[in-house]
Amino acid sequence: MGFFLAQILTGLANAGALFMVASGLSLIFGVTRIVNFAHGSFYMLGAYIGYTLMQVLPGAVGFWGAMLLAGVAVGVIGAFVEMVILRRVYAAPELFQLVATFGVILIVQDLALMIWGPEDLLGPRAPGLRGVVRIMGEPVPKYDLVLIGVTPLVALGLWALITKTRFGILVRAATQDREMVAALGVNQRWLFTGTFGLGCALAGLGGALQLPQGGADLLMDFTILTSVFVVVVIGGMGSLPGAYLAAVLISVLGVFGVAYLPQSTLALTFVVMVAVLMWRPFGLLGREEVAGEAGQVGPPEDPIRPAGWSVRAGVALALLALGALPLYGSDFALVLATDILIFCLFAASLHFLLGQAGLVSFGHAAFYGGGAYAAALLVRHAGAPMELALLLAPLIAGLLALAIGWVSLRATGVYFAMLTLAFAQLLWSLVWQWAEFTGGSDGMVGIWPADWAGGNAAFFWLAFVLCVAGILVLRHAAHAPLGYALRAARDNPARAAASGLAVARLQWVAFAFAGAMAGLAGGLFVFAKGSVFPNELEIARSFDALIVVFLGGVKTLSGGWVGGAVFEAGTDWLTRFEYWRLALGLTVLFIVTLAPQGIVGAARRLWQRGRS
Amino acid sequence: MLEAEGLDVFYGKAQVLSGLSLHVARGEVVALLGRNGAGKTTTLKALMQMLPVARGTVRLSGTEITGAPPYRVARAGLGYVPEERRIFTQLTVRENLEVGRQKPREGVPAWTEEGLFALFPNLAERADAPGRALSGGEQQMLSIARTLMGNPACLLLDEPSEGIAPVIVAEMVRAIRRLKGEGLTILLxxxxxxxxxxxxxxxxxxxxxxxxxxxxxxxxxxxxxxxxDHLAV
Known part of the structure; x- marks a missing residue:
């Protein structure tokens, strides 16, 4: 009994930071309709800033003051980010906003590295709360009890702010109908800035509050993000009580999981999430999100047309020149070109999903890494030859996509995006934890191609043929009935369904198809590198692909591979610098605010302007 | 009071308003009549700058408001009551009114919650009910009352009688006459x-x-x- 109670108390204590970050994310989404991916980064900043302030400010007053100040400071930083960056993208399609917040993540990561260094920082203990209290014979840290008490207070304060003040009333009104709020004379800019700042302050406070338990490190932004997404999906986006309920549920579950079935913690969380979604697709206390209700669908897209003969001839010539690279290129050029080709296929597969099916997946790396691990595991554990591994990699990735899609596609919009990210993260953790089978963080090395494809030139040709073929198949699918049906379902699911299209099944097929193509890219990657590590499944890898698709231009057919080529070549050059994330993040923000149609879109506009 | 000259408005490539001109004098009530799809709602939204006006100008009390963000238009004294009412269903009647509240304006009647409850007694009874619990007529009254909280000099009413019971329509007539009596300019x-x-x-x-x-x-x-030619169905 005592043990049971202690476990519940630990769970409640752990729920504190999670609730604050999740409620901030929820609040921001409710008003601005932006899923703030950088929310984990603000949480991390809260921890680091709190740490620094605690070093400077003395005693108990300094300790608690530092926490509050950290929240305020992060709130101010958040408000600044909103004013400088997000204000420019409110009217843009969802993807732009996401990419803008990715840019912020990258920048914050490097800034934190610059300021606080790569070492994990151990959080200071709360003055006077160092020991434990015995509750029914079980030790419970005193600080846990403080957390258990503080969290409902913060929740109560937040509730009062939202229900009792004019600001809160405006926030709730804007959550329902922004346009009407503006027509009533409310300047939404300040409302948005205020909400964003408040949400970030909550994240920062959460980060500072957990310092005595968890300290500060450079990975905590992504770690919390996954949990927060799970909490928000379970609790319901935009619902504060939902966020609290789900944070407690997940934390308590996690604590019991650790106690009874250490390997099951992740799986347990996901089983709960899937169960909740089956029962209530918009979370325990959430409401249905209507796509485009916030006016983010953007202008209707022009129909796509097959390229003209001149373009085709140009592409054929370029392909010929690329195919002949081994005849004139250096070894370095060959290796780089192989990497670029593989990445282009990966990006093109996500681009297909985004552009044709309108499904914004945040976890596409699950299939890229899934294909890579499938190939590597086949070689390692089944002694499969390269040819078989390359054949099975896309098949296994496709099956994986079928399974993940079966659950994720029950949700739409941001819920879908978060689910895909959560599943990718689950896969990543699985590979990480199941070290005896997958090699864990050491990865798997020595997975080399067959003898005939062993040379740089031979492998380049293999990658060239498979990747170009893959991209052409994706392109062909866009012009085939599948593509027409997908675009119809994307633009108006209700009408598409009324015309006899099985929308859900179509999207499922598209998801699996894109997953299989990503798996092929992953399989090729393993043999190109001779190794695979869990970071091929990371959130960062999914983000890379999203950034690339965005960079190339979502609304253009060639956006995927053009963006992929530019990105891979660019990062090859960028990563030679220490703070390349900062540079990449700034580039992304630059593009988001100045060339939102992407490379291909901007080039096309220039071309059309030149002609007219 | 309110002058529109040569307004062109497009939805994508389709032109919905072509060279629309309209004048409403101070203290006047003007009815904009037309069939379904004639462009009535578009006209009101364009006046409110909730739609991009491709050509033409809109003036309010002599000041040009073309292209201004809607919140500035509202603060300049133009009040908008949408056809769909668009009340905040999750908020109570009082909270809905609070969203509309703006500072009093010179030369225009200044509205208070009590004043509006006197104008629409039905709302007073439901002051703490959530918006979603109101009937169609009550929602219409709340929508008008909410806009009046901004103390507008000129009110745009989009089909105030649509879809409400005849008894309530009579009450609406009474209320609009009362508003005119207060010196409000109205385009409906x-x-x-x-x-x-x-x-x-x-x-x-x-x-x-x-x-x-x-x-x-x-x-x-x-x-x-x-x-x-233009009204009969």
């Missing part, structure tokens, strides 16, 4: 002539995105062609 869109006749001083008939007739009801009665 309508599909039905009787309601327009009951509240308005003048009438403007709109068809295919342009004003085809502007004048008194007597003049409209004297021009049967206008009614037959």
């Amino acid at each position: 869109s309508e599909q039905t002539l009787p309601f327009a006749r009951a509240v308005a001083d003048r009438v403007a008939v709109i068809d295919h995105g342009r004003v085809v007739f502007e004048g008194t009801f007597d003049a409209l009665d004297a021009a049967p062609g206008i009614r037959a």
Whole structure:
């Protein structure tokens, strides 16, 4: 009994930071309709800033003051980010906003590295709360009890702010109908800035509050993000009580999981999430999100047309020149070109999903890494030859996509995006934890191609043929009935369904198809590198692909591979610098605010302007 | 008070308003009549700058407001009551009114919660009920009251009589006359002539995105062609 109670108390204590970050994310989404991916980064900043302030400010007053100040400071930083960056993208399609917040993540990561260094920082203990209290014979840290008490207070304060003040009333009104709020004379800019700042302050406070338990490190932004997404999906986006309920549920579950079935913690969380979604697709206390209700669908897209003969001839010539690279290129050029080709296929597969099916997946790396691990595991554990591994990699990735899609596609919009990210993260953790089978963080090395494809030139040709073929198949699918049906379902699911299209099944097929193509890219990657590590499944890898698709231009057919080529070549050059994330993040923000149609879109506009 | 000159408005490539001009004098109630799809709602939204105006100008009390963000238009004294009412269903009646509250304006009646509850007694009874619990007529009253909380000099009412019970329509007529008595300028869109006749001083008939007739009801009665060509269904 005592043990049971202690476990519940630990769970409640752990729920504190999670609730604050999740409620901030929820609040921001409710008003601005932006899923703030950088929310984990603000949480991390809260921890680091709190740490620094605690070093400077003395005693108990300094300790608690530092926490509050950290929240305020992060709130101010958040408000600044909103004013400088997000204000420019409110009217843009969802993807732009996401990419803008990715840019912020990258920048914050490097800034934190610059300021606080790569070492994990151990959080200071709360003055006077160092020991434990015995509750029914079980030790419970005193600080846990403080957390258990503080969290409902913060929740109560937040509730009062939202229900009792004019600001809160405006926030709730804007959550329902922004346009009407503006027509009533409310300047939404300040409302948005205020909400964003408040949400970030909550994240920062959460980060500072957990310092005595968890300290500060450079990975905590992504770690919390996954949990927060799970909490928000379970609790319901935009619902504060939902966020609290789900944070407690997940934390308590996690604590019991650790106690009874250490390997099951992740799986347990996901089983709960899937169960909740089956029962209530918009979370325990959430409401249905209507796509485009916030006016983010953007202008209707022009129909796509097959390229003209001149373009085709140009592409054929370029392909010929690329195919002949081994005849004139250096070894370095060959290796780089192989990497670029593989990445282009990966990006093109996500681009297909985004552009044709309108499904914004945040976890596409699950299939890229899934294909890579499938190939590597086949070689390692089944002694499969390269040819078989390359054949099975896309098949296994496709099956994986079928399974993940079966659950994720029950949700739409941001819920879908978060689910895909959560599943990718689950896969990543699985590979990480199941070290005896997958090699864990050491990865798997020595997975080399067959003898005939062993040379740089031979492998380049293999990658060239498979990747170009893959991209052409994706392109062909866009012009085939599948593509027409997908675009119809994307633009108006209700009408598409009324015309006899099985929308859900179509999207499922598209998801699996894109997953299989990503798996092929992953399989090729393993043999190109001779190794695979869990970071091929990371959130960062999914983000890379999203950034690339965005960079190339979502609304253009060639956006995927053009963006992929530019990105891979660019990062090859960028990563030679220490703070390349900062540079990449700034580039992304630059593009988001100045060339939102992407490379291909901007080039096309220039071309059309030149002609007219 | 409110002057629109040569407004062009497009939805994508389709032109919805072409060279629409309209004038409402201070203290006047003008009814904008027209069939479904004639462009009534678009006109009101364009006046409110909730739609991009491709060509033409809108002036409020002599100040040009074309292209201004809607919140500035509202603060300049133009109040908008949408056809769908768009009340905040999750908020109570009082909270809905709070969203609309703005500072008092010089030379315009300043509204308070009590004043509006006196104008619409039904709302007073439901002051703490959530918006979603209101009937259609009550929602319409709340939508008007909410906009009045901003103390507008000129009110845009989009089909105030649509879809509400006849008893409530009578009450709406009474309320609009009362607002006119307070010195408010009103432009309202309508599909039905009787309601327009009951509240308005003048009438403007709109068809295919342009004003085809502007004048008194007597003049409209004297021009049967206008009614037959542009109003009859």
